[in-house]
Amino acid sequence: MEERVMEAHVEEVLFEERKSASGPAVGVITLNVEKTLNSLTLNMVELMLVKLREWRERSDIACVFIHGAGQKALCAGGDVQALYKSSVEQPGGPCEYAEAFFEQEYRVDYLLHQFDKPVIVWGHGIVMGGGMGVFAAGSYRVVTEKTRLAMPEITIGLYPDVGGSYFLNRMPGKTGLFLALTGASFNAADALYLGLAEGFIEHEYAGEVLNALTDVAWSTGVADNQERVFDLMAGFATRSKAALPAGNVEAAALEIEQLCAGDDDLAVIKSIIAAQSENPWVQKAAATLASGSPLSARLIAEQIRRCKGLNLKAAFQAEALLSTTIIRQPEFAEGVRALLIDKDKNPAWQHASPTEVPQSLIDHHFTAPWAENPLRDL
Template sequence: MTVTDDPVLLRTEGHAAYLTLNRPRAINALDHAMVNRIAGALTAWERDPEVATVVITGAGERGLCAGGDIRSIYEDARTGGGASAAFWRDEYRLNAYIARFPKPYVAIMDGIVMGGGVGVSAHGSVRVVTERSRVAMPETGIGFVPDVGGTWLLSRAPGLLGTHLALTGAAVGAGDALLCGLADHFVPAEHLPALLADLATHPAREVLSEYARHAPEAGLAAHRDWIDHCYAAETVEEIVDRLLARGEPAARETAGTILARSPVALKVTLAALRGAGELATLEQVLEQEYRVSCAALSSPDLVEGIRAQVIDKDRAPRWSPPALAEVTAEDVARFFAPLREEADRT
């Protein structure tokens, strides 16, 4: 393997260490080996007194990272394997490590940043978006539930904005990413090369103060009234009813978006978000997400959702059950049950 073939490129320059996700054809989707390589690099750089700042970027023009390698998850779920659970265990540990990393961790959230891409960036201490950023946790569209600490982040967004993003899977630009607490600074994409170079010789805070600009308008801010009212409902069914009853076209369009998602995933997502809001630490939330993710492996909607969106691309998933009213409380509770490995430790 040549250096340029490596899916994670590592280098140091001056007092900065640079980590580049290097699978541009797959928008730098993460696999297990990449997660382990990132964790190993961070451990080494944490201990290296010459490294003052860590920077993560994505190769290519399309984005930092589109998420995990869901084709692999699809095959694993179809065959009843355990590779996905092992991947998630290490990925979620990496997310927690990034959140507590003791040195400035600068995430360049340029282009597409979704799912696992949010996990390796939005827990960092310095999060930079550009006019090209599209940030999302789109899991309900594939019969899955926001993970990688996404329920921690979204449960702490202002008002009910996080619930809106979690249920719809909507992608947001720079202004809304800042509004929702998923990013810290807006830097025009044309300034990124200079910013990256300056991080090698100057403190991160000083560099960002030079390059950060006023962000584009946060579009969601104008919709806070109906978002906060509708998503305060107790159930997903009532949320949809409230959206449909509103006069704003955007609210009614949102109801249609939600109704196209996996009914099971929607109800589990709402429960996960509300549970995350009551938990005190990111680690506790990641433990909850790990239970949910492992349970999803045996849910027919995960395989069907990936099939419809990624494998066959017919965009016509056949959810099971197909309607929100058919998803029972017991169906939802199954996703939060302690795992066998937890029971073995008690």
């Protein structure tokens, strides 16, 4: 019985080694929980961490290809219902499951960012939250005609983690801050503009791309292999060029800069909420911020500012701290309850507006809850 349970767990994420014509294999990771849009569990990230560490050291693995099962999503995020359960069962913390999940998830994301071998991430369909963490860490990130990306944590009392503190700060102008505060979704064209993707390739070519990777004459030099991946993908991107959808972010860039002008977090949040825009995409973004957690809005702005200029390791360590303090407080659980548990979409946020969030509460969230950061050894 125990063995069968383990088998069921292993199937949440599949690992395959496809031998190439030149010898070394392509390591394929399939996020395999289609019914939850491939949302990540603690079991999945633990298995991925072990396998990625193994593949990193093996000379017979040339590159890694990551995709999601089914046609709807690479990954819709972390399994927030499991995080909710951990939060409500251990109020005030430590919330063992949730905190272990964050630590292992961030280790996976950081390892992917640092992976010297090519990592191709096929970002088809929904790529949100924890899915964005995996996607952003790839060395060749593919977006398709159906890609829909977002960091919508404002709606559940969380904040854009999984490296968002790092990669959002590296987007043009104030677009990263705007996307973090509003949870606005964006598409393939937007991802290219934001520097979050290397190429647009139609999803119908996914199988061909994977087969083509096994035909590559892989080198013993990692830099050579990165170049080979880019050369291979360029052909598929050229064939797909005409299908690229129109984006929203670049067209709204000037408006975003105006709404996010200045260094006063509260003023920026108020400015976006009060936006009188003729752009429906901006209107929707502003409405999401207005209905989201006021506490999250303040924490998001503070986190983005604090992490500006930090290296990747320091950003993940900062996220480990903030995620831990948030999960031990009630706001996140209430957000998940309203959106996903009771589904009444009527969260009772702790504060009526961002103005009412006391500075002492913000400071508390940025105060380490433990003697040593769990990611100190990254």
